[in-house]
Ligand SMILES: CC1=C(CCC(=O)O)c2cc3nc(cc4[nH]c(cc5[nH]c(cc1n2)c(C)c5CCC(=O)O)c(CCC(=O)O)c4C)C(CCC(=O)O)=C3C
């Protein structure tokens with residue numbers, strides 16, 4: 001008997017949609033991309049010109065799209081290996097393939113029930129709700145052509161055991177490769193994207209205290225540092241620092257900046273920094289420029305050894321974790337009892353966001369995959 005679509009291991013879904021930030025792939029795409037990213041934002045023109053030079057250092061091409069092509073292929077292989085025939089589609093917020101075009105094409109092919117995987121692990125407006133707004137804007141633009149689409153999303157996965165495991169694995173490999181490591185003069189710096197303080201203050205379901213963005217990073221970082229100690233016997237003092245601040249200098253953003261902190265640590269006698277960008281899922285521009293170029297240069301200047309830990313990328317532990325999350329979401333959609341996998345006993349984010357969580361502080365906009 002032929003296999004019916006309802007018997008697919010990922011039923012009721014017809015496709016998985018990888019949803020990401022996007023990036024330029026040629027010099028002439030850099031400024032249009034940056035204008036798209038910052039439209040309606042309080043970002044000074046000088047900052048845009050400065051960020052454009054980051055892209056031009058790399059030939060005008062961000063690594064992010066190639067990384068997503070590789071992740072897409074790895075997800076397809078893993079999904080097929082677990083007995084599902086659903087394809088993986090890809091859409092971006094800020095560059096081709098734009099998510100609106102992806103949804104239009106999906107609809108035309110009869111792929112109506114989609115499970116979204118966002119390339120951001122943490123709860124915040126930028127990392128979660130803004131992607132949900134992108135989906136709402138895309139379906140709105142398609143109008144009647146999107147009327148029969150069902151779009152669900154996996155939950156924020158910073159505390160998923162697989163995400164913790166891949167970051168631990170990469171940290172262990174990096175630390176074991178550092179010659180003559182002296183833990184007493186080494187600091188482990190977990191790094192993430194800075195955001196305005198107001199964005200962190202309001203991150204989370206709204207009925208809590210906010211600050212879920214920072215809280216999740218602290219929890220993930222603590223587990224990863226513990227994992228290092230358990231696996232290698234090396235305990236490193238660790239802390240959370242931030243990169244890639246933009247916005248107006250008058251607006252407070254999360255600190256300390258990774259560069260400032262490396263300078264301070266050097267003055268305190270630290271000789272080696274291990275820089276682990278747990279806030280990102282691939283080695284995109286914020287990593288290869290803001291950390292591997294700029295923070296490395298700072299470390300060189302103050303004579304501190306710099307070791308950077310790879311991000312999750314396409315490591316099998318990460319790919320398996322994302323596919324586990326899609327299976328979990330599919331079971332939830334089939335009304336089965338689901339016990340979400342979680343690396344600690346703390347707050348587990350739902351796949352359907354609470355009304356008003358991680359709010360857009362500039363304008364109220366419709367968002368999918370939530371109760372508002
Ligand atoms: C939390 C967060 C993530 C992680 C979650 C996620 O992954 O979504 C993230 C990822 C990324 N951010 C990226 C690039 C940029 N972010 C900018 C600006 C901003 N980011 C913000 C936050 C975040 N950003 C914020 C609050 C702004 C201010 C303007 C605004 O409120 O929107 C700007 C404008 C110029 C500038 O830097 O000022 C650029 C170019 C790229 C692409 C890299 C590549 O090309 O390889 C990626 C993956």
Ligand SMILES: [Fe+2]
Pocket residue numbers: 193244
């Ligand atoms: Fe950003």
